[in-house]
Amino acid sequence: MRVHHAVAGVLRPRFAARAICHVLVVEHEAGLVLVDAGFGTADLADPRRLGPMGRALRPDRDPSTTALAAVLALGFSAEAVTHVVLTHLDFDHAGGLSDFPHAVVHTTAEEWAAATVATHAPERLRYKPVQWATTSDVRRYAGAGEPWRHDLTGHEVLPGITLVPMVGHTRGHAIVAVEGDDGLVVHAGDAAFDASAYGARHATTGKPLRRVPPMRAFEVAASRQPWRIRGNHAALRRLQEAEGVTVVNAHDPRVFPGEA
Ligand SMILES: [Zn+2]
Numbered sequence: 001m002r003v004h005h006a007v008a009g010v011l012r013p014r015f016a017a018r019a020i021c022h023v024l025v026v027e028h029e030a031g032l033v034l035v036d037a038g039f040g041t042a043d044l045a046d047p048r049r050l051g052p053m054g055r056a057l058r059p060d061r062d063p064s065t066t067a068l069a070a071v072l073a074l075g076f077s078a079e080a081v082t083h084v085v086l087t088h089l090d091f092d093h094a095g096g097l098s099d100f101p102h103a104v105v106h107t108t109a110e111e112w113a114a115a116t117v118a119t120h121a122p123e124r125l126r127y128k129p130v131q132w133a134t135t136s137d138v139r140r141y142a143g144a145g146e147p148w149r150h151d152l153t154g155h156e157v158l159p160g161i162t163l164v165p166m167v168g169h170t171r172g173h174a175i176v177a178v179e180g181d182d183g184l185v186v187h188a189g190d191a192a193f194d195a196s197a198y199g200a201r202h203a204t205t206g207k208p209l210r211r212v213p214p215m216r217a218f219e220v221a222a223s224r225q226p227w228r229i230r231g232n233h234a235a236l237r238r239l240q241e242a243e244g245v246t247v248v249n250a251h252d253p254r255v256f257p258g259e260a
Contacts, residue, residue, distance in 0.1 A: 001160055002027040003180035005248070005257050006070030008038020008096055010060040016214040019251040021092055023067050024187055025074060026178055030158055031082030034103070035176045035187045036250060037067050037096025040131065050091050053125050057092065068099040085157055087189025088173045089115040091128040093250065101134035106157040108165055109142035111172025114224075123224075126170070148177075150238050166191045166235065168228030169219075175236075183244035191232045193219035195252040198236035203257045215252070 009021030021038035044061045047054055063069060068078055078100060085106045087093060094115075097105060114120075115127040132138070141155040141163055148154040154164035160179035167173055169190040176187045192198050194216055196209035220226045240247040248255045 001178060001180055003178055003182075003185050004070070004074060006067060007065050007256065008036070008067040008070065009044075009092060010062070010065050011057045011092070011251070012060070013057050013218075015056075016218045017212055018253065019193075019215075020253045020256060021065075022187070022248055022250050022252075022256055023070070023096070024176075024178060024185065024248075025067070025070055026161070026180075028083070028158060028161070032071065032076055032080045033158060033161060033178075034067055034071075034081055034084045034096065034100070035161075035178065036087055036093045036189065037084050037100070039066060039092060040095040040098045041066055041068060042098050043091070043095040043131070049130055050095075050128060051125055054091055054128075059092075066099065067096040083158060085161060085163060085176050086111070087176055087187060087191075087250065088170045089132070090126050090170065090190070091131060093189065094128070094131045097132045097135050098130075101136070103135070104137045104139060105132065105135050106139045106141070106163060108155075108163065108172040108174050109140040110165075110167070111170060111174070112138060112140045114171040120224075123170075126222075149242070150235065152235060166232050168223055168225045168232050170224050183246060184242075186236075186239055186245060186247045188236050188247055188249040190219075190222070190250055192236055192249050193222075193251055195247075195249050195255045197233040198240050198247060200240060200247060200249075200252075200255050202254050209252075209254055212252075 024035035145155040154162040
């Protein structure tokens with residue numbers, strides 16, 4: 001499968017480094033598959049729908065920084081996107097759903113429950129149901145799934161695309177692995193904010209990455225279960241070190257191939 005990398009949001013918080021919303025656009029036999037959806041055109045047109053946390057992240061209001069713009073730039077129509085696989089439903093990952101209302105959405109059952117039956121006050125701030133109000137087909141995957149790699153388990157949601165639960169950032173967070181033409185591409189979502197945490201190298205220069213303390217602090221502050229962060233970083237490091245595997249995360253622009 002051909003895997004494209006796209007920027008679906010640029011964040012400029014005052015309290016942390018500039019960040020991006022990194023999404024994958026996968027050419028699959030079932031149509032185009034997005035891994036994460038970033039911000040949508042409606043979010044950037046009216047950031048008030050993101051609430052106070054959205055304002056704090058200060059996304060660029062540039063419609064070229066959406067998954068929809070990336071799909072069009074690749075020469076496809078919005079309708080070509082038939083599936084969206086989400087690492088989680090935070091508003092900086094699920095906003096693009098409203099640009100692809102016909103797409104089938106895949107997420108963990110635990111994440112769907114957290115986002116739709118949010119009883120925990122901070123969860124009401126992070127999830128914005130308006131973003132998936134036009135989505136009609138949501139496939140939910142409960143529990144651990146089947147043994148996958150190392151000690152991880154997962155749900156193969158489409159041939160060659162596996163949703164691997166990695167809880168911590170949210171109650172139902174997962175990473176998403178795609179068997180690409182050039183090896184396995186793993187989208188770690190928000191299981192690491194600073195890609196130096198799992199030993200990634202700069203996508204362009206190949207150099208080791210420096211630690212970014214404000215991003216580490218923000219990661220802890222934004223985590224539902226911060227005690228899981230260290231173990232998740234270790235799991236990502238094992239994946240990153242395996243032959244033929246590339247791990248990218250959602251927000252660190254240094255692991256984005258090309259200019260971000
Ligand atoms: Zn995020």
